[in-house]
Amino acid sequence: MANGAPPATLVIGVLGGMGPQATADFLAKLTAATPAECEQDHLRVHIDSNPKVPDRSTALTRGGESPGPVLAAMAAGLERAGADFLVMPCNTAHAYEAEIRAAVGVPFVSMIDETCAACELTFPDAQRFGLLATSGCVEARLYQSAFARAGRATIVLAPADQERLTALLYRIKLGDRSHTVHDAMRAFGETLIDAGADAVVAACSEVPLVLGDGELSRPLLDATLQLARRCVRYAYGCEPLPAVCLSAT
Amino acid sequence: MANGAPPATLVIGVLGGMGPQATADFLAKLTAATPAECEQDHLRVHIDSNPKVPDRSTALTRGGESPGPVLAAMAAGLERAGADFLVMPCNTAHAYEAEIRAAVGVPFVSMIDETCAACELTFPDAQRFGLLATSGCVEARLYQSAFARAGRATIVLAPADQERLTALLYRIKLGDRSHTVHDAMRAFGETLIDAGADAVVAACSEVPLVLGDGELSRPLLDATLQLARRCVRYAYGCEPLPAVCLSAT
Known part of the structure; x- marks a missing residue:
């Protein structure tokens, strides 16, 4: 593969920074899960590692500032940057999944x-x-x-x-x-x-x-590992992405 | 800090993916080097982790495809995403630093x-x-x-x-x-x-x-660790960013 064209793969957008070490862990696991024969086989990933997102747990349990609008803006930015689908290696933030989905035209993988x-x-x-x-x-x-x-x-x-x-x-x-x-x-x-x-x-x-x-x-x-593995399968086209607005939460 | 406004910090743009594990290592070291009292004190980082960049060492030693144009495009994308300054946790790719600097109006920290x-x-x-x-x-x-x-x-x-x-x-x-x-x-x-x-x-x-x-x-x-530590100092405003086009390489 080193001398040929790299395989066509989808670009992943990552709503990250929640927390930043967890995002680094996700990127490491994504890389380790990718069947690469050379560096160029690895996946392109746009990451917005934004630890400034208001605290999710506080918002959900004590009525703190909603992170929804910031997450929606991050998602739109990642789509503009060229992401073909989005993921978010923060479980709690998925409470705001609907706002993220509403902000973009690309699939969000839950x-x-x-x-x-x-x-x-x-x-x-x-x-x-x-x-x-x-x-x-x-x-x-x-x-x-x-x-x-x-x-x-x-x-x-x-x-x-x-x-x-x-x-x-x-x-x-x-x-x-x-x-x-x-x-x-x-x-x-x-x-x-x-x-x-x-x-x-x-x-x-x-x-x-x-x-x-x-x-x-x-x-x-x-x-995190499960999400990373699934990202590889989606990005390599091993299976179709979930439809936009699949989740019923 | 948890209940107050997070400190105003600069946003870092990272030309990454060369290789992707090194980029994850950089993000982990940046996070560890940040004096944070809560998650929101950590730095916002836009990362374009792009392992598809043509091989730097091959280009430099055997006349392979130049990674310069791709790196310049990545830099411009990171600036558009909102990065206040750019870094690249790949030493060899700094051979193309001039092309990166020419593509953006924000400082590139070497x-x-x-x-x-x-x-x-x-x-x-x-x-x-x-x-x-x-x-x-x-x-x-x-x-x-x-x-x-x-x-x-x-x-x-x-x-x-x-x-x-x-x-x-x-x-x-x-x-x-x-x-x-x-x-x-x-x-x-x-x-x-x-x-x-x-x-x-x-x-x-x-x-x-x-x-x-x-x-x-x-x-x-x-x-990588040195770059991470310097990023924290620049992003927190502990010292001024290097002037645009400082390097004489």
Whole structure:
């Protein structure tokens, strides 16, 4: 391939920066998931890494400033830059998916939908999925609704633990990847498993920065990794993009 | 800061994807280098991660297709997207810096110039800097010229070793971060030190993906990390941006 024309691939637009380390993690996973024989086989990606987006969880749980308008503007900018489809490696921000979709003419590939589809495929016998997610993501019922559409149940932490988990995720956002944070994250995963989860979803993109599959007593499915893998398939044309405005959330 | 307005910071435009893992590494280092008390303190970054850019080293050493026009178009796109200044976490591509600068009205911060300045500051007594760089970067004399302007000498590998190093860098671009690659990179660093280098410059953004400071018998200075740190200072207004068209290369 090194001397021939690179394969025609779609350009990915990434609404990123929520948080910025999670966006770097997504780009690394996207690259690792791409079947490249030379650098030019890799995918072109326009990233708007914008950590200035108002806090999603605060907006959803405490009525803070809505990130919707900023996300819509970012999406429009990425479309103008040449993106053929958009993704957003921040689960909680998917609560504002409708505003994003309304702002652009290109498909938006939902991390939530793709992760649920991957869970169904990867764990066909699993009935209950535990959610390691922010309080905003849980309150917006993003994963609960998507799993319910697939006839699966979800398990979330009790309110006090859920608050502690959210605080932990914010520590990771500030760069703390210490053993303390890792151990606390693992403990929250085990709490979900003790409550009956057949598998756990890393449903916040900060989770895989400290905890990997194989570190819990049940499987951990990384939503960032799933999204990255699906992006490769869409960008290479292995399967058609979801229709514009697919999601019913 | 969490409840106040985020500080006014400049927006960074990144000509990336050369390679994509190096761009992810740059974003991670930029984030880690930012003194943030909350996510919103982090810097907004527009990234055009474009691995389709024609191979720089091939163009420089064997007359392959010039990446200049594509890089100029990427720079113009990043300026249109709102970038206040541009950077490019690929050392070799700086051979086309003049074309990039000519395409935009915003400053381009040179990774080469910033790294040389950091070397002077960090190692005031060092006279000879060893270069772990691609053959294209060496042949274009990017670091040799910049260090010469500062009155410092550079040491490069003998031609056969230089070819082997370039091949090794291309293995890293394809995702190989094995112990074999790490050990070979360390050996090239020690060869430069044996030849008289007081310090070694990781002058290709694939080098720090496999080799860190502290792993050689002399210091290793990571150009990606230096660029990231300088970006933070420029974006926060800690010091003025270099004038447009500063470089005399």
